[in-house]
Amino acid sequence: AGACPGAYSHNFYGGGLAGLTAKLDYLDNLGVTAIYLNPVFFSPSNHGYDTTDFLQIDSSMGTQAEFEAFATAAHARGMHIILDGVFNHTSSDSIYFDRYGRYSQIGACExxxxxxxxxxxxxPVTAGTGPCVGDDGTPGGATYTSWFGYDSLPKLNSANPAVRALIWDSAESVAVHWLQWADGWRLDVGGDVDPGVTADPTNLYWEGFRAAVKTAKPDAYIVGEEWGNPSSWILGGEWDATMNYQLGTALLSFWRDETLTDNDHTTGSAAGPLSPLTPAQLNERLLNLQERYPAEAFAAMLNLLDSHDTNRALFLLDENADEPETQPGLYQNPTYDWSDAITRLKGTALLQMTLPGAPTIYYGDAVGLVGP
Known part of the structure; x- marks a missing residue:
């Protein structure tokens, strides 16, 4: 909470790096061996996927010293730290783009x-109608490409040598710098940066990234975000593994009685709807995944049921998960009975924890946090 009641603030009790350090013994007792952090770098938003400066810890989470103390304490317990690398785009309010003219250095938009x-x-656009200066210096003479059409997320030109030097192709690069304390990278929308070796063998972005990271720390873990078939990136030259949304969809589907669609699980989407599976169908799905991936990648997959990008697993397993639009107050009832969904989640987690790969728990799921 902010200094004034009702004031907006990014800061919440226990939600920073110092709070995470204080909870390491709790996580250790759970058997946690690695912690994947959502973006920790300076950003104007609460989600952090619009980086302002790749080389600064966001002040809402703590200080550089607190980050280093967290890393030291985690490593002392045998835990590894995976950082979120948002290298496809930056914030429009970043030191690099500076759409709003907040910084002393001249940004790309200015x-x-x-x-x-x-x-x-x-x-180029008609003079005065765009957010940025045109290539000829005309005020308001240009607009720009952004990720998914969000103008707060201007897309980086990953083929640019200076961009590559910042991210991985220099001794002072972001990827190498943070490995002084971290043990690997999760690559946000990685396929939007480089479509993989089988899709475009001339795009060597992730090959270069891998070489830089593995040179700095040979046992570093590189996991990419890919909701569909990740085969193009896990053949040994780019990523070690991916976030295994395909497995998560299969396991959740097995424990559903009826098909569920939401923003992340729809017909035609990479993850697909959550449609009930028989034991034989689940077995076939699991064998297909095993056959699709190299053995090394299959054993290293980040096996998750939910994430910051999805609804929570407990909600997805509830029989009324498709009802909030027709019953908007359904889940506001403090006496709502979650017992059936909890039983299903336990069964889903049992499969998740015993299949090959690295089972990953989204924060809060262990204590039954819910909500769409």
Missing amino acids: SQSSPYRSWYYFQ
Whole structure:
């Protein structure tokens, strides 16, 4: 909470790096051996996927000293730290783009002469109608490419040598710098940066990233975000593994009685709907996944049921999960009976914990946090 009652703030009790350090014994007792952190770098948002500066810890989470203390304490308990690398885009309010002119250095949006101009993709528009200076210096003469159409997330030109130097292709790069304390990287929307060796063998972004990371720390873990078939990235030259949404969909589907669709599980989507499976169908799905992936990657997969990008597993397993639109107050009832969904979640977790790969628990699931 902020200093004034009702004031907006990113800060919450126990939600920073110092709070996480204080809970390491609890996590250790659970048997946790690795902690994957959502973005910790400086950002104007609460989610952190719009980086302002890749080399600064966000002040809402703590300080550099607190991050280093957390890393030291985690390593003392035999735990590993995986950082979230958001390298497809930055914040429009970053030191590199500076759409709002907040920084002393000249950002890509502010001037066609900015050293960061070639880091992004600009398109000309009628003078005065765009958010950025045009290539000829015309005020408001340009717009830009952004991730998924969100203008707060201008897309980086990953082929630009200076961008690669910042992220991985230099001794002072982001990827190498943070491995002084971390043990690996999770790569946000990794397929949007480089579609994989079988899709485009000329795009060597993740090959270069892997070489830099493995040189700095040979046992570092590189896991990419990919909701569909990740085979193109896990053939040994790019990622070690992916977030195994395909497995999560199969396990959740097995414990559902009826098909459920939501924003993340729809017909035609990479993850697909949660449609009930018989034991034989589940077995076939699991064998298909095993046959699809190299053995080394299959054993290293980040096996998850839910994440910061999805509804919680307990909600997805509830029989009324498709009802909030027709019954908007359904889950606001403190006496709502979650017992059936909890039983199903226990069964799902049993499979998750005993299959090959690295079972991963989204924070709060262990104590039954719910909510769409």
